[in-house]
Amino acid sequence: MKDLELNENGKKGSLFFTSATAALRGNVISPVFAAGKSGQRALSQSLAKEFGKENIHVASVVIDGMIDTDFTKPLGSPNTPKLSPDSVAKTYWSLTSQDSSAWTWELDLRPSSEKW
Numbered sequence: 001m002k003d004l005e006l007n008e009n010g011k012k013g014s015l016f017f018t019s020a021t022a023a024l025r026g027n028v029i030s031p032v033f034a035a036g037k038s039g040q041r042a043l044s045q046s047l048a049k050e051f052g053k054e055n056i057h058v059a060s061v062v063i064d065g066m067i068d069t070d071f072t073k074p075l076g077s078p079n080t081p082k083l084s085p086d087s088v089a090k091t092y093w094s095l096t097s098q099d100s101s102a103w104t105w106e107l108d109l110r111p112s113s114e115k116w
Contacts, residue, residue: 014057014095016059016092017059019060023040040060057103062106
């Protein structure tokens with residue numbers, strides 16, 4: 001990736017990590033998951049610092065909620081807020097289009113009705 005030419009946004013490529021709220025704070029029911037996601041967050045930040053100098057955009061996207069898929073439809077109550085997969089995809093796509101003068105490293109996505 002380091003050998004690629006700069007694109008119109010001044011970057012050579014993107015590396016995005018999908019994270020969870022557990023990366024920021026643990027929970028009594030998921031300490032191992034929290035430890036892994038915290039490590040992933042630290043890795044993404046380190047890589048952002050290393051590869052940013054090479055014009056490679058590294059970002060971490062915290063998904064705070066369920067994504068509405070066939071798998072998750074039966075999960076939770078009928079009123080459980082879920083993220084639209086199309087909206088999640090559009091957000092990732094927008095990260096790829098950011099100008100290198102103002103990159104996002106960490107971004108949180110959650111339904112508007114999510115309690116946090």
